[in-house]
Structure formats: C-alpha cells, structure tokens
Amino acid sequence: MSAEAAFIRHALQTRRSDIPAQAADAAKTFYLDTLCVGAAGAMSPFAEPVRCVARRWGQGGKVPVWGTGETLPAASAAYVNAFQIHCQEYDCVHERAVVHPMATIGAALTAEAGDNGHSGADLLAAIIIAVDVTAGLGVAVQSPIRFFRPATAGLFGATLGIARLRGFDEATARNSLGYALAQAAGTMQAHVEGKPALPVQIAHAARAAIVACDLAEAGLEGPQEALEGPYGYFPLFEHAWNLEPVLASLGRVWRICEVSHKPWPTGRAAQGGIALMQALRAEGVTPDQIDTIRLVAPPLIKRLVGRAAFAGMGLSHARLCFAYVGARALMTGDVTLADFTAEALADRDTLALGAQIEVVEDGSTDPAAFTPQRAEARLTNGQRIAVETDVLYGSPQNPLSEQDQRSKQRSCLAFAGLPAAVGDQLAARVGQMDNEAEGGALAALLTP
Numbered sequence: 001m002s003a004e005a006a007f008i009r010h011a012l013q014t015r016r017s018d019i020p021a022q023a024a025d026a027a028k029t030f031y032l033d034t035l036c037v038g039a040a041g042a043m044s045p046f047a048e049p050v051r052c053v054a055r056r057w058g059q060g061g062k063v064p065v066w067g068t069g070e071t072l073p074a075a076s077a078a079y080v081n082a083f084q085i086h087c088q089e090y091d092c093v094h095e096r097a098v099v100h101p102m103a104t105i106g107a108a109l110t111a112e113a114g115d116n117g118h119s120g121a122d123l124l125a126a127i128i129i130a131v132d133v134t135a136g137l138g139v140a141v142q143s144p145i146r147f148f149r150p151a152t153a154g155l156f157g158a159t160l161g162i163a164r165l166r167g168f169d170e171a172t173a174r175n176s177l178g179y180a181l182a183q184a185a186g187t188m189q190a191h192v193e194g195k196p197a198l199p200v201q202i203a204h205a206a207r208a209a210i211v212a213c214d215l216a217e218a219g220l221e222g223p224q225e226a227l228e229g230p231y232g233y234f235p236l237f238e239h240a241w242n243l244e245p246v247l248a249s250l251g252r253v254w255r256i257c258e259v260s261h262k263p264w265p266t267g268r269a270a271q272g273g274i275a276l277m278q279a280l281r282a283e284g285v286t287p288d289q290i291d292t293i294r295l296v297a298p299p300l301i302k303r304l305v306g307r308a309a310f311a312g313m314g315l316s317h318a319r320l321c322f323a324y325v326g327a328r329a330l331m332t333g334d335v336t337l338a339d340f341t342a343e344a345l346a347d348r349d350t351l352a353l354g355a356q357i358e359v360v361e362d363g364s365t366d367p368a369a370f371t372p373q374r375a376e377a378r379l380t381n382g383q384r385i386a387v388e389t390d391v392l393y394g395s396p397q398n399p400l401s402e403q404d405q406r407s408k409q410r411s412c413l414a415f416a417g418l419p420a421a422v423g424d425q426l427a428a429r430v431g432q433m434d435n436e437a438e439g440g441a442l443a444a445l446l447t448p
Contacts, residue, residue: 002227003243008160012164014129016122019128027127030092032426033091033405034102034106035430037091037412038085038107039418041083041087042066042084046199051065054072055072057073064447067448068448073115075210078111082107084199085199088319088340089262089265090262090337094135098149101154104134105157106127108206109126112162113439118165119437120433120442121436126165132250134158140241141241142242148201150205155184158209159176159212160176177227178223180209183204262394270320270326272371273295274325275392276374276387287331293375293377295322295326295375296362298372300368304320305359306322307322308323308354327357328350336411337411375388426445
C-alpha cells in the first residue's frame, strides 16, 4: 500500500471509538493550549498588519479571529489564527518530528468546523488524525531539516483532517493531498534571519489546506503521488526518510501523546537552556559572577538558536536567540511574553550578559536531537559550575504540571485582554468537547 493510501485510510476510516482515552485527553490539553496561545498572539506587533491583509481578501465570513471579536471567511480566518498561534513561539511542538503540529492543524480545522458546523467530537477526532499525519511525516525523516516542516508537513495533516470532517471518499482525499503538494512551501531562511515570515508560512499552510480541499471537492483531479512521487513531498523537501515504521504504527501510536508543551514563549530549542539557567540560579549563580556560559547541546540547538544577541535585533530574532533568553532567565528566573517588548530587547544588562553566552555543538550525529544539554558556567573567580538535562520540561517524559498549564493559559488570556473567567469556561468546555454540538463555537469564547 502506498503512503498516500495508508494515511488516507487512517484519516477516513478511523472511528472515534478507535481512539484511546489517552489520545483524546492529550488532544484536549493541547487544543486548549493552542486556543489560549492563539488569543495571546492577537496582541503581537505583527498581528494587525496580517489581519489587515486578510481583510482585503474579502470580509463577511462567520469564523472568529481569536482574541479580536472579528470574523472572516474560513480560509482567511485560518490564515490569521495560524499566524497568531505561532508568532510568539509559544505553541506546542513534536520534538522528534521537529514540527509544531497544532499551529496549522488547530487553525485550519477550527475554521472548517466553524464554517460548516462540525461537532466537537468530530473536530477532536480530526485533530488527532491530522497530528498523526503531520508528526508521522516528520518522524520518518532521517536527515537534518531543510524546509520549515511545521508549514510543509503541517499542510498535509491539516488537509486530511479537513477531508475527514467533510466526509471525502478516498479518491477525493487523494486529490486534496495533490493540491496540498501544489501549494506546499516554507523555507528555513526565515528562521535563520529571524523574520515574521516564519509564522506567515504556517498561516499560508492553514489557508492552503482549506483551498486544497475546496479544489478537490469541486472535482479537480490532483497529483496522485503527493508524498513519494518523483517530485512529491519527500523527494523535494527532505533528503532521507523511511516511512515504513510510521505507516506500520498508524492506529497503534497516537502522535498527539508525543507532543510537548512550551513552558516559555521562545523556540523549543532554547528551552532546555532556559531550564539550565534556572538550575544555575538554584546553585547560587548570579549574573555579576559570570565570565562565560557555554550551552553544550546537539547540532540542532546550535543551528536553531545559537545566534548572537545585539542592540536593535528584531523581535522574531530574539525569540530564537538563546543568548538573549538565556540571559533573561539567569537574570529574572523566567522568560515571559513581557520579555519581548522594545524596552526589554534594548536592556543593556541583558545584552551584556548575552554577549557572554554561546551555544556549542556536542558532536551528536542525530539531526533531530534536542537533548542532552549541559550548561557550563565559568565564574569571574575561576570557579566552574555545570548543570545538565536529558529531558526537556514540558515533554511527555517531564510534562508541564497542571499548575503551570493553568498559569500559562491565564497569562496568555490576560495578555489578550480576556478575563480569567473566559479561561475557566474554555477549559471546562474543551474538556467536554465530545458533547459540543458545534466544535467551532469553542473559539468564539475568545472574544474581548
């Protein structure tokens, strides 16, 4: 059976009753996280320009733009909400796949549910299946990331999630995958330069998933070998891959259970180091004692967040800069949304400490490894202190505590100007979303 056929059958034939409670609970947890993060993203400095662009594509739709009180047509709302979910680097991540599954999937499927009235139970199942596809594509890769996988792989998962919600047959679903391929895009250059084009690529993927399904539903035949054809997804976007274990795991391994929270609004690659800065503080280390700090970590960490902090750096650069967020963590014990204002980015003490921090590769040959990590602090008195971690906080092996989950939800909603009561109501209804007559109504709660 081809990879396309296997993923399509998993998407269309898996029954809600086939999905174990553990996977359903994980999906509810990360859907709630995604809604709160997306609402906070409405206050990002770049969000209003993106909304302004989306308005020019046409108004009059009924799908909410989270945290704004505005509604747009489904494809445009998916675009904006996906941008808002990822623009502050606070959305959940599948570490092994190197993919943020819920940014594209959460935005696209919620827009679809809001536009066409799909139930909460159907939305929940579609999210779980879509994550299986998106994370599965990432897990199959055996080479370093070349393109921005949250957008490229995210598009295929979101497309099959919508295909499931619309009740497509296999032929129509295969055509929708073909049109997902026709629109697939996402470059790591935006990551290297630290530009808001990064969340724009996720926004495009969410919108493209709806367009792909619209085209297939209209009867347009698409490319049939979207994943492993000679010019399909894997040959074009990845270098080496093995799908066999992934396909064999469908229906047995639920990838949503492998997803990690982000405790801090930064790139996931910086978060092991943030925890280590907290550990150094616990050892009594203070910023004024520092001569140098080396974060020794797998090559992916150096590649993603091993950049310099400097006066005048952009907001997106700072979120992906361990020198900056590591300095903030050592100075204050935390990294929050408030650490990414113009005033915070210009803080001289932070920049001076950041200049003493570097990321060093540990020689690992694993292209997707986030751990182990070790922070080595050399103090001005000559003393050396090292702390280590093998598991990132927020991962399934070291999950975010319920207290920290609630704190993150409340801080995101407060950042969006929403009262704590909204968070309580949202948490209660997401927890019972199998009983929601219309799954899209959950996002409507995110209205100021």
